[in-house]
Amino acid sequence: MPQEENIDGIRVTRFNWQSSENISEDTLTRFFFVDRVSSEVERRVVPYVEEAAQLNAIKSWLKESLTDEETRMLDPMYYKSYSKSDNARERRKRKFAHKRLLWKTNFMHGFGKTSGNLKSIGSKNRETREKFRELYQLSSLVFAENICSLKFDETPDVIHAHDIYCLPAGVLLAKRFKAKLVYDAHEYEPARATKNPADGSNFAEKLEDDCLPFVDHMITVSSSIAELYAERFKDHPTLILNAPEIDANYMGSRKKQALDQLSIRAQAHVDDGTPLVIFTGGIQMGHRGLDKVLQALVHLPEVRLATMGPRHQKNDSWFMKEARKVGVSDRITLLPPVAAPDVPVAISTADLAICPFQDVSLNHRYAMPNKLFEAAFAGVPICVSDLPEMRRFAETLGFGRAMDETDPESIAEAIRDVLDHPENYTMTAENKKKLWESYSWPAQAEKLARLYDEI
Incomplete structure (x- = not known):
């Protein structure tokens, strides 16, 4: 896709929002409004940063060393997706290929037979991913750093932040351009079943609470969710339903x-x-x-x-x-x-x-x-x-x-x-x-x- 495009009179700019190029150790200090969030990051993320870097290095090595088919074979679902009863022969065949490639890859990379092999690394990867999954909304700060580094030819009057992942960016840009900020919440982020930490602490709620004082208008998708946000936001949100664009x-x-x-x-x-x-x-x-x-x-x-x-x-x-x-x-x-x-x-x-x-x-x-x-x-x-x-x-x-x-x-x-x-x-x-x-x-x-x- 082109980096710049005009669609129906709207200028579209595409960029790598996940890039780490603009991220540094003091990234959080630029987010003047994240009082509640910073303590959560310190407690939950910092201990796993080095671990995540090691895992990413291994993933990079695997990507360079293996073909696409071999990468698929390393995933246990390569054989587990086949039934033990209906497709027993194919399952056994695939399981053998998976185990053989696992051994070969361990040997090629020089992993040990115990704590350093790919199986234990996979377990550690799942544990680390789970920790970061619990703070998935933290990606909103990465997005904010990257979009704020772009050059803007015009001064916007309104910043429209679509969901929590754009909210911190919206706060920073609204402050920079002295613009109004609209928060468009398509989910009730503090209560998403697949995103909340197992210990019950609510990172998404803290992030929203840090940002909501800077929001001028709010939009959401159901009457009941609007009522929930009305308890935390200064005004009652506008209800805009998730209707399909058809006539x-x-x-x-x-x-x-x-x-x-x-x-x-x-x-x-x-x-x-x-x-x-x-x-x-x-x-x-x-x-x-x-x-x-x-x-x-x-x-x-x-x-x-x-x-x-x-x-x-x-x-x-x-x-x-x-x-x-x-x-x-x-x-x-x-x-x-x-x-x-x-x-x-x-x-x-x-x-x-x-x-x-x-x-x-x-x-x-x-x-x-x-x-x-x-x-x-x-x-x-x-x-x-x-x-x-x-x-x-x-x-x-x-x-x-x-x-x-x-x-x-x-x-x-x-x-x-x-x-x-x-x-x-x-x-x-x-x-x-x-x-x-x-x-x-x-x-x-x-x-x-x-x-x-x-x-």
């Missing part, structure tokens, strides 16, 4: 042009008489509840399930392993993503969409994920977790119902109900009008424009 004319013309190529029913080779359930988005272990959906399929022998989204070998392998465990793998299809505006068209041939997010954090409990809007604009009924924001959306528009997301039998019962009584979950003309007038991207863009007018 009715596009939907109509795109269906005529490309439905045959985009249709998930066609891609999954499912005939029109077979019930098809769709999950859009990436597969994740546990928190998105897809293992519960697989268990629910045991009670629905005629139903097929397709997932459409970014494909990741580790997560996909886990998902198919879970499917084989319960005997439904022959009814699962994993499809690649399509362009965001095409998602509603692609999924419009499904009978039902599903969103089984688990109630593992406030961020999940109050989520309004894209998949809700995609199903609504596709005209596909949806079964959602019995969580307040999702349930309210589905029931307000009359195109879905809630289920106990923790119970496979409840999920199966909800799917069966919608499949057997689709007339009960078809949006009325009045609700379709409400969908386009209140929940479409043009409606959200109008609110955003009003906010900027106020600024």
Whole structure:
């Protein structure tokens, strides 16, 4: 991609935001506002910096010494993704190749047989990565250093910080240019299930608390998350929903042009008489509840399930392993993503969409994920977790119902109900009008424009 580009009249500058070129030992001292964060960094990061540097040196050596295929072979998932029962021969073959390459690499690098071998280094790498994962939001300070080193030809009136990873940069740039700062929070960062430290201390909350006094306006994605931020921010945030950027004319013309190529029913080779359930988005272990959906399929022998989204070998392998465990793998299809505006068209041939997010954090409990809007604009009924924001959306528009997301039998019962009584979950003309007038991207863009007018 070019470093500089003009898209729809907007100048886009691309840069290596993770570069360490501008990072030094005194980096933190330039962040005049990170009082709470600096003590966390001192306690959590500094002891692991040397360790991380050693691991990075080893990774660099491996990258230079091994082919792409050999790098894949070093990952235990190279063989663990194959079932012991269904693919035992291939698993044994791959495991042998993995072990042989592991021994060869240890020998080539001169690692010892005990504490210095690649297996123990891998364990140490996982431990160190876990420590840094708990402070993943620390990458926002690296981003800030790098974007602040860029030259700006114009003086901005407003800095729009998209999520916590841009927030410290927003504070620094707003101070430099005497500009207004908008914080656009697409998640409730202090309560993200996959990001918080195991000991319960909340780095993200400390980082936000350091930055919020410098924020002029705030945006977020659900009413409940807005209420949470209202308790910590000086004003009530503006609600801008995560609606897809589509319009009715596009939907109509795109269906005529490309439905045959985009249709998930066609891609999954499912005939029109077979019930098809769709999950859009990436597969994740546990928190998105897809293992519960697989268990629910045991009670629905005629139903097929397709997932459409970014494909990741580790997560996909886990998902198919879970499917084989319960005997439904022959009814699962994993499809690649399509362009965001095409998602509603692609999924419009499904009978039902599903969103089984688990109630593992406030961020999940109050989520309004894209998949809700995609199903609504596709005209596909949806079964959602019995969580307040999702349930309210589905029931307000009359195109879905809630289920106990923790119970496979409840999920199966909800799917069966919608499949057997689709007339009960078809949006009325009045609700379709409400969908386009209140929940479409043009409606959200109008609110955003009003906010900027106020600024």
